[in-house]
Amino acid sequence: MGKSTELDVAYVSKLARLNLTDEETRLFEKQLADVLKYAEKLREVDVSHVEATAHAIPIFNVFREDEPRDWFTAEEALSNAPHKANQLFIVTKVVE
């Protein structure tokens, strides 16, 4: 398990596409260092013979027939869009 000081909040915020102020970055660095220090106790546990659990109850792949169903109209799907026109989501420019 990594050392708690390895959490570079400024770098992780870029991965998360989440801008932070300098003040937030400093505050989170300190607070999350405390959390990581607390969590160091997980290193004590012998997990060498344990399978990781993704879900507490075993659930396997669930399939359904791929059939058309009634669902949202375009208007309904766009009803909460921050920016829309011509029944389309308007997005920020992606290509130069």
Next chain:
Amino acid sequence: MSRSDLPALTIADLQSLLRRKEISPREVIDALRTRIESVESKIDAYLSIDFEGAAKEADKADVDLPLGGVPIAIKDIINVKGQPCTCASKILANYRSPYDATVIQKLRAAGAIPFGKTNMDEFAMGSSTENSSVKVTRNPWDLSRVPGGSSGGSAAAVAADAAFGGLGTDTGGSIRQPASLSGVVGVKPSYGRVSRFGVTAFASSLDQVGPLTKTVRDSALIMNAMAGHDPQDSTSLNEPVPDYTKNLGRDLKGMRLGLPKEYMIEGIDPQVKSAVDVAIKQLQSLGAEIVDVSLPHTDYGIAVYYFLATAEASANLARFDGVRYGYRAKDPKDLLDHYGRTREEGFGAEVKRRIILGTYVLSSGYYDAYYVRAQKVRELIRQDFVKAFEKVDAIVSPTSPVPAFKLGERTADPLAMYLADIFTNTGNLAGICGISVPCGLAKANGNQLPIGLQILGKALDEACTFQIAHAYEQSTDWHKARPKL
């Protein structure tokens, strides 16, 4: 019965009056409205209420349905068609639900009226409801204290007779802990028991929807309407749903209840400990046998929980990108600026903190050390319960180590806030079911503060926890205690 007495009724008693035509569903809505208008300025439990829509539904309500004409308050993370669904976040401030969550469809089919949306910690991340971006909800027992969280709005509304029952969500204790701190009953169903379709996801391997009510019977009635398989939620289990009211009234003879020695930790409030000790004696006097059990990995629960819940949250909250719905930052200069500022301006501090922690534990170089290791310890925690349940029918403990704490007391220290879930989060990690039922009143500065008893049951054995909780509740008067507002 005078109209002003109606809001104090349980759902079961309200239904009797409705079915005997002594009152009409419209009178119920009107009486509830009057009550909410008189207490809401003190507790601030609701984010939005549609009294006009509720009155229209009341006028055509069929009182012979299982929840016919019963108004239910809904945590603002569950979609109710045409209503706001903000998750108490600025990023969804203007969002209106285009559809009903499956639990809402099921409640409507049972005749219930979802009339208002309750306050919560933003995206259900918190244990005090102080992380709401909108307002602070206050504990009806002491307005200087938190109602618990994250389902604090529903808990406070039910405790204040400003709702007959409410829905919450529980990822690490977010139904049971506010139920305990506010003096009401709260149920976390087993993983897969209730559909999450239409419920904004926080940590998908942990989240469950459940009721908060004045009595165990009322929770059983809501669970009867709500539980079961949903093709729209591939994690919901296709297992039969029993009638949860069937075992209510049975005694506890032959019932074996486990007392985990790991739950008697330092830092547990002496008044909580003594109330739970008395409750355990009461359960014995009702015929239950108390058995010592061990859940040796309990102490790792919080650490496992915060790695897994934040990892899942960082992935789930990636959908808030300012493209299809929700807030979008003004005049982004490019796509990275669009994402980065939309999320900076839209999310509150605790949500940001958890996205950072979750992104970190999933990031290259740390994934195995943090995320995979946490999943393995989770499996050990699950096995602890499997072994314990070979010896006992259910496990009893305090719900929260402390009664309601003061507003602002823990906001500066995220770790202290995380420890509020110490007795509840392992139940989510193991996928089992749990219920919190009032078991005492602590005294603090001249006020009374509720204490909750947690009963944990095997996966899909909600009926057993309802039987125990009901037998206990009916043998005490704690559920009749009400805050003076």
